[in-house]
Amino acid sequence: MSYQKYNRLSLLISIIIVLFVASSLNSILASSISINKIEYNKFNSLCTISIIACIDNIPSIQKTDKDLKKQTDLILEQVNSTKLKEWINTLSSFHTRHTKSDHIENVAYWLKNELETLCENRVFFHNFTQIDENQTFHLKNIICKIHDSTASLQDNNTIIIGAHYDSRAENINNSEARAPGADDNASGVSAILELVRILSHLNLTLNLEFVLFSGEEQGKWGSNKYINYLDGNNRTKNIDLYINFDMIGYRPSNETNKVILEYDIGNKHVQNDNYSKTIALFIKQIASNYTNLQAQLAKLGNSDFIPFEELGSTVIGIHDEGVTKNPNYHKSSDTPNTLNIEYATDITKMILATILELDRFNK
Numbered sequence: 001m002s003y004q005k006y007n008r009l010s011l012l013i014s015i016i017i018v019l020f021v022a023s024s025l026n027s028i029l030a031s032s033i034s035i036n037k038i039e040y041n042k043f044n045s046l047c048t049i050s051i052i053a054c055i056d057n058i059p060s061i062q063k064t065d066k067d068l069k070k071q072t073d074l075i076l077e078q079v080n081s082t083k084l085k086e087w088i089n090t091l092s093s094f095h096t097r098h099t100k101s102d103h104i105e106n107v108a109y110w111l112k113n114e115l116e117t118l119c120e121n122r123v124f125f126h127n128f129t130q131i132d133e134n135q136t137f138h139l140k141n142i143i144c145k146i147h148d149s150t151a152s153l154q155d156n157n158t159i160i161i162g163a164h165y166d167s168r169a170e171n172i173n174n175s176e177a178r179a180p181g182a183d184d185n186a187s188g189v190s191a192i193l194e195l196v197r198i199l200s201h202l203n204l205t206l207n208l209e210f211v212l213f214s215g216e217e218q219g220k221w222g223s224n225k226y227i228n229y230l231d232g233n234n235r236t237k238n239i240d241l242y243i244n245f246d247m248i249g250y251r252p253s254n255e256t257n258k259v260i261l262e263y264d265i266g267n268k269h270v271q272n273d274n275y276s277k278t279i280a281l282f283i284k285q286i287a288s289n290y291t292n293l294q295a296q297l298a299k300l301g302n303s304d305f306i307p308f309e310e311l312g313s314t315v316i317g318i319h320d321e322g323v324t325k326n327p328n329y330h331k332s333s334d335t336p337n338t339l340n341i342e343y344a345t346d347i348t349k350m351i352l353a354t355i356l357e358l359d360r361f362n363k
């Protein structure tokens, strides 16, 4: 924790120094600077420290140049709604993914196996033990890492994208009841699988880490244990951003395009709030540039981003408002046929485009 604070302070001082130098340069070169690429270079050192801080200070770069947009559009075309649907179907076909059920281990192995076909040999389990009501549970988060093969082994500029894979029925203590959890949260897990499938073939400079959490419904067990594990390895300082998917497949027929971008305001730390709002506005712009989605900002609710925020990270949550709008929420009726796959496809594209654009700042 204290190291994290120290790191944030030194980051802030670095930003102020870089900005001062950059603004002096800017006044000298003002007449010759056109757009984008020169500014990319000028701020490159700042972007290497923190992608988010870099966006925060160069809002003009949010105007995407036409060639870059074409390149991104081509990659977005790879997002495959059939694949999303198949993954949602398979995950929902487990009788339940309740964290205390006998099925959760099988789900974890199925996911690891699936990720291994997409992410080669960079997949591993993060095993953890949770004690609840005098019972011990041995559980698994599943991680896939995509690194730039040419980069040094440093973990800076890491973006973590997560979703919980457990589900629940109406009675949270009933681990035997049918709980397909199609919207909550097979939809978010499937978006992650699809992002991994596409991004693992690209040469990115960002370090991407995809994490599937267990135990969210029980109280964010998996994400709490995972962030503590990262903190224990002194790695939380390298996290530029945490993006969370929790329910991205349900749309009432009268609001087909609305998606919620949750940003951090208050909570445990206030120094990360500005970055969170900046990235939410950035993603909103991406949604309008690349998809038919109408993104709306809202304050953080309660999901796996909370443990990340508590350790000072910049976080963002993506969801479909299912908690209030999906009549099947936490019920055995949360099945794949109630979802809008095109909508989930658009949300996957929105975050894919976000990652691609953030990666460009780093080049």
Ligand SMILES: [Zn+2]
Pocket (backbone or CB within 6 Å): 164, 184, 185, 216, 246, 247
């Ligand atoms: Zn959920």
